Amino acid sequence: QVTLKESGPALVKPTQTLTLTCTFSGFSLSTSGMRISWIRQPPGKALEWLAHIDWDDDKFYSTSLRTRLTISKDTSKNQVVLTMTNMDPVDTATYYCARTPLGGLSHYFDYWGQGTLVTVSS
Amino acid sequence: QSVLTQPPSVSAAPGQKVTISCSGSSSNIGNNYVSWYQQLPGTAPKLLIYENNERPSGIPDRFSGSKSGTSATLGITGLQTGDEADYYCGTWDSSLSVVVFGGGTKLTVL
Numbered sequence: 182q183v184t185l186k187e188s189g190p191a192l193v194k195p196t197q198t199l200t201l202t203c204t205f206s207g208f209s210l211s212t213s214g215m216r217i218s219w220i221r222q223p224p225g226k227a228l229e230w231l232a233h234i235d236w237d238d239d240k241f242y243s244t245s246l247r248t249r250l251t252i253s254k255d256t257s258k259n260q261v262v263l264t265m266t267n268m269d270p271v272d273t274a275t276y277y278c279a280r281t282p283l284g285g286l287s288h289y290f291d292y293w294g295q296g297t298l299v300t301v302s303s
Numbered sequence: 304q305s306v307l308t309q310p311p312s313v314s315a316a317p318g319q320k321v322t323i324s325c326s327g328s329s330s331n332i333g334n335n336y337v338s339w340y341q342q343l344p345g346t347a348p349k350l351l352i353y354e355n356n357e358r359p360s361g362i363p364d365r366f367s368g369s370k371s372g373t374s375a376t377l378g379i380t381g382l383q384t385g386d387e388a389d390y391y392c393g394t395w396d397s398s399l400s401v402v403v404f405g406g407g408t409k410l411t412v413l
Contacts, residue, residue: 286395289336290393291359
């Protein structure tokens with residue numbers, strides 16, 4: 182059974198760094214082609230892809246947020262971590278992690294975490 | 304402003320059919336697979352269609368996907384009140400090297 186779950190602070194102050202952890206089970210990120218992404222959704226707005234990390238540690242980032250994001254993995258712990266620096270109220274959103282099972286040319290997300298709402302406010 | 308363009312809303316009566324369009328360009332839809340997601344209120348998105356027209360296990364054949372050129376379409380037949388949700392298309396953009404989503408379409412089953 183594949184599951185993913187996001188964890189992290191519900192509230193961060195402007196200028197702080199956000200650290201989110203995606204803990205997953207039912208598969209291994211060391212499996213060829215496996216990929217984990219972070220996607221966010223501001224309240225009432227559309228989905229926005231942030232970053233992904235592949236089984237071979239290849240990483241891609243959103244063009245507009247590239248300078249603020251870092252994604253990493255701990256395969257032994259079945260975790261993927263996303264850090265976002267210099268948080269701003271416009272970063273208030275529900276943050277999801279999601280799995281892509283085949284990677285390569287496939288960029289679909291077959292399993293999603295429940296999401297974690299992060300509010301940026303002083 | 305989303306890279307992929309979807310109509311903000313569509314509506315149809317129960318039992319009817321509806322289509323949702325997703326328009327892009329040669330750098331995204333034109334040369335990459337499209338996926339579709341259903342997001343019920345207050346829940347995480349759920350994969351409906353991947354690789355343009357493939358349905359994951361458990362997704363009823365009332366849901367279908369197609370792609371032509373730089374546009375893709377999600378079709379839903381036999382509409383049910385439980386289909387009321389937001390629907391998103393997504394794909395890879397080869398020029399930007401990012402995943403892009405549409406702005407979402409709210410389906411109302413009247």
